[in-house]
Amino acid sequence: MKYLDEYRDPVVASRLVRAILQRATRPWKIMEVCGGQTHNLLRHGIDTELAGVVELIHGPGCPVCVTAIEAIDFAQQLAAQPDVLVASFGDMLRVPGSRGSLLDVRAAGGNVRTVYSPVDAVELARRDPNRQVVFFAVGFETTAPATALAVLQAARLGLDNFSLIVAHVRVQPAMEAIMSSPGCNVNAFLAAGHVCTVIGYESYEEFVARYHVPVVVTGFEPVDLLSGILACVEQLEADEARVENCYGRSARPAGNTVAGEVVRQVYEICDRPWRGLGTIIAGGLRLKPQWARFDAASRFGGLPMEVIESDECHSGEVLAGRIKPSGCPSFGTRCTPEQPLGAPMVSSEGACAAYFRYALHRPVGATGS
Amino acid sequence: MCLGIPGRVIRWIDRDPTFATAEIEFDGLRRVCHLACATDANVGDFVIVHAGVAISRLDPQAAQRVFDELARLGDDEGWHVPGPERAEHEP
Numbered sequence: 278m279k280y281l282d283e284y285r286d287p288v289v290a291s292r293l294v295r296a297i298l299q300r301a302t303r304p305w306k307i308m309e310v311c312g313g314q315t316h317n318l319l320r321h322g323i324d325t326e327l328a329g330v331v332e333l334i335h336g337p338g339c340p341v342c343v344t345a346i347e348a349i350d351f352a353q354q355l356a357a358q359p360d361v362l363v364a365s366f367g368d369m370l371r372v373p374g375s376r377g378s379l380l381d382v383r384a385a386g387g388n389v390r391t392v393y394s395p396v397d398a399v400e401l402a403r404r405d406p407n408r409q410v411v412f413f414a415v416g417f418e419t420t421a422p423a424t425a426l427a428v429l430q431a432a433r434l435g436l437d438n439f440s441l442i443v444a445h446v447r448v449q450p451a452m453e454a455i456m457s458s459p460g461c462n463v464n465a466f467l468a469a470g471h472v473c474t475v476i477g478y479e480s481y482e483e484f485v486a487r488y489h490v491p492v493v494v495t496g497f498e499p500v501d502l503l504s505g506i507l508a509c510v511e512q513l514e515a516d517e518a519r520v521e522n523c524y525g526r527s528a529r530p531a532g533n534t535v536a537g538e539v540v541r542q543v544y545e546i547c548d549r550p551w552r553g554l555g556t557i558i559a560g561g562l563r564l565k566p567q568w569a570r571f572d573a574a575s576r577f578g579g580l581p582m583e584v585i586e587s588d589e590c591h592s593g594e595v596l597a598g599r600i601k602p603s604g605c606p607s608f609g610t611r612c613t614p615e616q617p618l619g620a621p622m623v624s625s626e627g628a629c630a631a632y633f634r635y636a637l638h639r640p641v642g643a644t645g646s
Numbered sequence: 647m648c649l650g651i652p653g654r655v656i657r658w659i660d661r662d663p664t665f666a667t668a669e670i671e672f673d674g675l676r677r678v679c680h681l682a683c684a685t686d687a688n689v690g691d692f693v694i695v696h697a698g699v700a701i702s703r704l705d706p707q708a709a710q711r712v713f714d715e716l717a718r719l720g721d722d723e724g725w726h727v728p729g730p731e732r733a734e735h736e737p
Contacts, residue, residue: 278673280652280692280704289716313649366697394698396680416697419650422683423699429664471650474694474702497649504712525708527650527694533702536683 280526284498293503294326300510301330306462307509308455308598310448311417311469312339312626313497319635321499323506331506334463335628337451337596340416340444341368342620342627343551348444349374350582352413355442355573356387362405364390364398365413372620375585379413395420395427402431402439411573414441419471421445421562422536425543428564428571440573445562446549448472449480454557455597456488463598465509467495467502470524475540477532481520489518496524543568552620553593590619595628602632609637650696652704653679655687670695 283289309315315335318324324333337343353374356363363379370379370391383389388408392398395412402410414424424441431439448469455461468478473494481492491512495505504523512519522528540562549561564572590612591605602608602621612618614630621627653670659678660667666682670693679693684700687693693700 278652279654280709283713289713293716394680396698419701420697422701423680423697426664426680426682426699433664471694471696471701474650500712504716523712525711526704526706527702529702533683535685536701539683 281498284496284500286500290321290499290503293500293507294323297327297503297507297510298330300507300514302514304330304332305464305510305513306332306334307465307467307506308334308336308463309467309495309502310336310338310452311467311472311497312342312624312628312631314338314467314469314495314502315628316626316631316635317497317499318502319631321502322635323499323502324636325639327506331510334598335595335601335631336455336466336598337551337554338417338448338469339596339621339624339626339628340420340446341366341372341624342592342596343446343451343554344369344372344415344444344620345550345552346374346584346586347550348413348442349379350376350584351574352411352442353377353379353382353387354582355411355577356382356389357385358577360407361409361411361577362388362390362401363411363413364392364401365415366393367391368624368626369413369415371623373617373623375582378623395424396430399427399430399434399436399439402436403434406436406438409438409440409576411577412439412441413444415444415446417446417448417469417472418476418540419469419474421540421544422475422533425539428543428568429539431571432568437570440571440576441564442573443544443563444549445544446551446557447546447560447562449484450557450560451551451554452484454554454560456484456490458597460599463490464513465491465493467505467509468492470494470496470501470528473522473524473528473532475533475536477530477537478520478522478528479530485518485520491518492520494520494522494524494528496527551596553596587618592619592621592629595621602629603636605629609633650694650701652692653677653695655681655689655691655693657689661685668700670700 544562622629
């Protein structure tokens with residue numbers, strides 16, 4: 278398929294690997310921010326190809342994984358109510374809250390629906406005016422235009438039975454938190470290509486200047502990932518730190534200005550607790566006051582519930598890049614995709630799921646770390 | 647969750663700023679997607695679709711540039727493997 282096959286070409290990829298190995302004179306630690314990138318790095322064995330030269334530190338870029346457990350518990354409360362339907366992406370339905378997942382609520386008779394798009398949830402509300410439809414809005418800046426568009430459509434349609442649980446998170450404040458954390462040893466970042474497609478990458482200039490780390494906007498296919506890594510290594514070897522774009526076919530300096538305006542109409546920046554990482558200043562988006570009628574928390578309120586988090590799960594350290602998933606004592610034994618202790622093991626973008634799927638049976642010494 | 651899929655715009659269905667939709671083809675499969683955030687896309691263009699909403703119109707020149715720039719690395723046999731413009735016979 279055009280725009281995919283050529284970026285999976287093994288000849289080009291192997292030559293990029295060779296170029297990286299030739300350019301690097303010392304080991305470098307590069308963090309890929311996005312969980313989709315993490316999975317493709319593991320799936321294609323890029324981490325092992327570069328072992329000893331580039332260590333890939335897996336970032337917190339799995340929105341489902343960092344969604345606060347309180348938000349999941351709230352969604353479960355709503356889904357258990359009669360005449361309320363909770364819809365979200367498939368990944369979100371599998372993540373454990375304090376008392377199981379949304380899928381468990383569905384199995385017990387709750388109204389939970391997987392949708393491909395937030396706009397599909399608007400259509401569900403339009404077709405069934407007697408039922409309250411709540412969309413559980415998770416995702417980084419990439420997803421915010423779609424959920425904002427859903428709000429604008431619901432407003433145009435005059436729907437009073439559609440609302441959102443807004444759990445959107447923002448990437449750059451999380452990168453700031455990582456760089457500011459004690460002992461941070463990240464040398465460079467692969468910035469998430471689709472986040473930058475939406476918001477652009479001009480805002481990284483200040484970040485790069487402050488921390489003197491290269492930030493390279495990077496796509497998701499093997500050639501994209503290796504091009505991004507090579508650009509990082511070349512900057513590091515030259516002792517440079519610049520914002521560089523290796524995903525030019527989609528990401529532009531100012532991003533998608535139309536999408537940005539849609540998001541600005543509906544959302545404003547707020548502080549947000551990230552599961553496993555704590556509250557991140559300016560780390561989230563919430564509905565602007567004029568859209569409060571679409572806020573599920575305002576519409577339904579919420580009963581206080583005791584939050585129960587597994588103390589066996591080390592996902593906070595995984596999400597901060599401090600340990601590899603395989604470094605967790607529960608990995609692959611007490612914690613598996615079928616019986617997850619934490620969100621990164623169940624999400625299709627979670628680092629633990631990536632290691633379980635692609636690295637569990639690798640020979641000893643070939644972990645890429 | 648940030649993954650997006652490239653697809654080709656087959657035909658516009660609705661040009662309303664909030665409800666804009668078009669038929670998009672993904673490797674033979676067609677689906678109606680929302681184009682409110684990619685109103686500059688024309689029929690035949692490729693867009694990246696995320697969660698049912700197009701978030702960018704792909705730039706063919708920039709897509710090819712990556713492959714052209716790889717040639718500067720030397721060891722050039724094979725660097726000019728087909729980029730997007732040559733990977734598929736377009737009408």
